[in-house]
Amino acid sequence: MVVKAAGLVIYRRLAGKVQFLLLQASYPPHHWTPPKGHVDPGEDEWTAALRETKEEANLNKDQLTIHETCHETLYYEAKGKPKSVKYWLALLNNPDDVTLSHEHQNWKWLELDDAVKIADYAEMGSLLRKFATYIDNVKV
Numbered sequence: 139m140v141v142k143a144a145g146l147v148i149y150r151r152l153a154g155k156v157q158f159l160l161l162q163a164s165y166p167p168h169h170w171t172p173p174k175g176h177v178d179p180g181e182d183e184w185t186a187a188l189r190e191t192k193e194e195a196n197l198n199k200d201q202l203t204i205h206e207t208c209h210e211t212l213y214y215e216a217k218g219k220p221k222s223v224k225y226w227l228a229l230l231n232n233p234d235d236v237t238l239s240h241e242h243q244n245w246k247w248l249e250l251d252d253a254v255k256i257a258d259y260a261e262m263g264s265l266l267r268k269f270a271t272y273i274d275n276v277k278v
């Protein structure tokens with residue numbers, strides 16, 4: 139059985155630069171990921187992605203422009219079990235504050251190369267690069 143999770147890759151535009159939001163887990167290995175978490179029984183991935191974003195970063199759907207057609211699913215092994223994480227891309231409309239839950243100890247807004255470095259896992263790096271290309275092509 140695959141453990142399902144979902145989240146949002148949130149970015150903002152600041153001084154002409156695109157920055158991605160990454161949260162650092164408050165437990166080992168203190169890894170950095172976008173807001174995301176487990177899909178509850180009976181819940182779909184979209185609903186879980188929004189719920190986890192609210193719980194982990196205190197950002198609501200109405201603060202975001204979600205690019206519904208830009209999404210990707212990562213597959214990896216976590217705690218000995220196969221896990222899937224579906225991410226959608228979302229713009230934070232205004233430079234609003236992030237508030238963390240106890241699950242995270244820090245957050246950063248990072249431009250693409252720094253985000254790829256801190257996110258560490260190769261597939262997450264590819265996902266961020268793909269989403270950045272999508273952002274470059276978004277008509278503003």
Ligand SMILES: Nc1ncnc2c1ncn2[C@H]1C[C@H](O)[C@@H](COP(=O)(O)OP(=O)(O)OP(=O)(O)O)O1
Pocket residue numbers: 143163166167169171174175176212214215216217221259261262
């Ligand atoms: N993209 C990835 N590829 C491989 N391993 C990863 C990746 N992201 C995180 N991990 C590792 C870090 C941890 O050792 C383990 C579980 O991390 P993660 O999937 O972030 O779940 P989590 O239990 O910390 O939080 P959540 O409840 O938000 O899913 O997998």
Ligand SMILES: [Mg+2]
Pocket residue numbers: 173174175176190194241
């Ligand atoms: Mg989580």
